Amino acid sequence: MKIGIVGLGLIGGSLAIAFRENDLEVLGVSRQSATCETALTKGIVTEASTDMSLLRDADVVFLCTPIKAILPTAQAIISHLKPTAILTDVASVKGEIVQAIAPLWPNFIGGHPMAGTAEQGIDAALPGLFINAPYVLTPTPETSPDAVKILKDLITLLQSRFYCCAPEIHDQAVAWISHLPVYVSASLIAACGSEINSEVLQMAKALASSGFRDTSRVGGGNPELGLMMAQGNRQALLKSLTDYRQQLDQAIEFIETENWEAIAQFLAATQQQRPDFL
Ligand code: NAP
Numbered sequence: 059m060k061i062g063i064v065g066l067g068l069i070g071g072s073l074a075i076a077f078r079e080n081d082l083e084v085l086g087v088s089r090q091s092a093t094c095e096t097a098l099t100k101g102i103v104t105e106a107s108t109d110m111s112l113l114r115d116a117d118v119v120f121l122c123t124p125i126k127a128i129l130p131t132a133q134a135i136i137s138h139l140k141p142t143a144i145l146t147d148v149a150s151v152k153g154e155i156v157q158a159i160a161p162l163w164p165n166f167i168g169g170h171p172m173a174g175t176a177e178q179g180i181d182a183a184l185p186g187l188f189i190n191a192p193y194v195l196t197p198t199p200e201t202s203p204d205a206v207k208i209l210k211d212l213i214t215l216l217q218s219r220f221y222c223c224a225p226e227i228h229d230q231a232v233a234w235i236s237h238l239p240v241y242v243s244a245s246l247i248a249a250c251g252s253e254i255n256s257e258v259l260q261m262a263k264a265l266a267s268s269g270f271r272d273t274s275r276v277g278g279g280n281p282e283l284g285l286m287m288a289q290g291n292r293q294a295l296l297k298s299l300t301d302y303r304q305q306l307d308q309a310i311e312f313i314e315t316e317n318w319e320a321i322a323q324f325l326a327a328t329q330q331q332r333p334d335f336l
Contacts, residue, residue: 071183
């Protein structure tokens with residue numbers, strides 16, 4: 059089987075490494091010729107080019123460009139694909155992408171490997187990145203079950219944990235566990251930073267330790283990623299933020315009214331629920 063990968067960065071490069079390790083032929087297409095040369099020199103791909111026609115023999119093609127480039131790349135690539143080729147992408151939001159690409163290519167299936175690091179580009183590509191990580195496919199009712207099966211087998215080769223759901227279910231789920239936490243954490247940092255008593259603020263900064271490190275980590279990361287989440291998953295993120303605000307309002311009310319029993323029940327319930335997510 060010949061695998062095509064478009065966008066040889068962290069995710070595309072890491073997929074290429076994993077498929078090469080399994081002796082599959084990997085055809086890599088990237089925007090810059092320097093990236094293609096690096097991929098060839100490192101042995102990450104079998105062949106590489108900036109020219110999409112390299113993908114004419116590919117059986118399965120993974121679109122691994124930044125989210126904004128996924129649709130234009132799909133539009134540019136389809137005239138180069140053989141009719142039986144399966145097309146998939148790795149973007150971390152699915153609804154709009156699946157809606158836009160599925161009508162262009164019947165054998166398109168949205169996908170999202172839930173693995174990554176803070177680094178970018180071909181030099182950030184890692185062996186073993188997808189081992190034990192969840193990998194979600196988001197077929198529609200029209201998607202061919204045979205195409206899903208072929209991609210599922212490739213995901214099994216990556217040693218990822220395979221999941222399958224509708225695109226909108228994926229987007230709401232990642233809003234809860236990935237996108238909402240960024241905005242909760244960023245708001246926490248902003249709220250602490252808005253303290254107007256300079257002595258308190260200085261002492262808070264001095265005393266901040268492991269708890270603050272854990273709760274502020276995702277809010278203090280790459281701003282571009284948080285912006286992409288809000289732009290690409292707006293509705294689902296807004297729903298999660300609104301529900302989260304209701305929880306905060308309720309906690310405020312319990313504390314204002316000194317309803318300690320309700321607070322105790324609330325915290326006991328969240329203590330029980332947390333392991334279900336991890
Ligand atoms: P990345 O390291 O920046 O790699 C993307 C590659 O695409 C770049 O190396 C670049 O190759 C090429 N590229 C950049 N802009 C392009 C454009 N406008 N048109 C065509 N190609 C372009 O990014 P990544 O972290 O691998 O993310 C790629 C995709 O994976 C995104 O859709 C993201 O949502 C998804 N994803 C990321 C993570 C994560 O944690 N990073 C996790 C899961 C899914 P050249 O060097 O040739 O320019």
